[in-house]
Amino acid sequence: MSEQDTVDRINALLAEMPQEVASHLVQRWHQDAARMAAQADEAPPLMRGPEFPWGLKGFNAQTARFACRQPGCTMVHLEFMDELPGPLRLPANFTAEDVSAAISAQxxxxxxxxxxxxxxVFREHYRTEHPELLEEIHGTPAPAEC
Ligand SMILES: [Zn+2]
Known part of the structure; x- marks a missing residue:
């Protein structure tokens, strides 16, 4: 099932509900998605970020910038933080609860x-640029000296 088909089916489901129920539900899905996104924003230990240097709207919006933690190091990694990539996996006769669960799972x-x-990405960067710091930061033994 394509992403558009899924969206169409969800909209059809919502159209059958009273409007207040449907809008409450959509609001809750957005809150769920926002909560999951906030979780995703917790920076892993090797890097700083994310920052959103281009804001959250317009061209380049949703592009997050992760930077190396080492002072003076200029390595950055850009990552597109898309909201709803790919179709949701839903059973044939899905309910609102199924949609909610699918959004959270996705x-x-x-x-x-x-x-x-x-x-x-950052492990590889540390392995090549800061091998002496890998062990202390991430519990990974530094590569043996040649
Ligand atoms: Zn670095």
Missing amino acids: ASERHQARLDRLTA
Whole structure:
């Protein structure tokens, strides 16, 4: 099912509800998504960030900037913090609760995937640029001296 199909189906579900119920529900989904996003904003130990140097609206909005923690190091990594990438996984006869659970599950998967990706990027950076600091910061043994 494509993302557009999913959105259409969710909108069809909402259209069948009384308007106050539907708008309350949408509000709660947004709150859930915001809470998951806030969780995702906790910076992993190797880096500082995220900052949003381009703001949260307009072109380049949602682009987060993660920077190396080491003073004087200029390494930065940019990451697109998209809101709803890919279709939600929903059962055939889904309910509002299913949508809510799917949004939370997707946000949580996305958070983990981003964390894994960021950690890999910064570990590699530390391995090449600050190998002596890896062990102390991340509990990873420094590579043996050649
Ligand atoms: Zn660095």
